[in-house]
Amino acid sequence: MSEFLGSSSPLVSSSSHKIVYNNKVLEFHVIRSYRRKKTSEISVVNGLVSLKVPMTTPIQEIESLITRKANWIQQRICEQNNPYITIKVPTYSTNSTLPYLGKNYPLKIIEYDLSLLEFSNDQFIIYTKKNNIKRLYEEWLYRMSLSIFNPLIERYSQILNVTPKKVLLKKLKSRWGSATHSNIINLNIHLLKAPIDVIEYVILHELSHLIERNHSHRFWKLVSDNMGDYKTKKRWLRINGPYMM
Incomplete structure (x- = not known):
């Protein structure tokens, strides 16, 4: 058809x-x-x-x-089709959920002249009269990402003894992050939907590329030496990733 x-x-x-x-x-x-x-x-x-x-x-x-x-x-x-899927795809409608740090939190929409988003008491509350729920949510992810990403970037930069030139936040459709040859780290804001330990894995992964540029045996040994259970995080991301972007 x-x-x-x-x-x-x-x-x-x-x-x-x-x-x-x-x-x-x-x-x-x-x-x-x-x-x-x-x-x-x-x-x-x-x-x-x-x-x-x-x-x-x-x-x-x-x-x-x-x-x-x-x-x-x-x-x-x-x-x-297995129980490891934990992220629900947002419908951006009242009584649905929005994912944040690996959990799905209830969403309540209140009609209001101004548009704003609050996250408190394990609940998202969005005040708006417009059809802009997704935009307000993604803008909130941008704001929250710095407070979540920065301490992890600082921690693993010290562990690996590397210094990224800068860290850029992006809304990507197919990658969780990347490292350029000029030592710029790009991170996907949709990572905020994953648990903290999965976010740690992605940040360690990208910072490790400042030492080993490709996915060689040396690269994966570097990741494994600093996160012995990285394969568990990688698998979680592969299974839940399609529901997060």
Whole structure:
């Protein structure tokens, strides 16, 4: 089944498909877009598989890509159907929840002329008359991130004996952080949705790149020497990550 989203000259179309792989039916949703020129992108969220492709991509090419990635897709689906998932995807509606430091806190929305967000007594309260719940929440994450990130950056910088040139906060869609060759550390504000120990792992990971630039054996030994259980944090992030961005 296919449908077009837009006006009489659609920029996006969507359709549902399925293939059989290893005697199992694998269903997936294809989103075609004229804005996407070359690359394709696969995502698995809530057990649902989506594939974003350029508008003119042949269905045979799409099915071939899904087949090549089938093992990876099935692994992600299995991971997401397990009790280790703790983060709920926000709907930004009253009586829903917003994630913060690994927990899901109740959200209460109160109609008010001014727009502001309060977090107290383990509850988010947003005062607004506008449809800006997500923006207010993400602005709050920006403000809170400095008080959470800075002590951890200082701690692990001292442990590793490194000095980042600067730390930048960004709203990223596919990475939790990065380290540039000029020693600038980028951190994703959505990390504030993860538990503190997971945030520590990401910060240690990126600061370790100031010593070892790639993911070599030496890099992972450096991480392991300073956080022996880093694989547990890495796994939590891989499983819950799709619900946080």
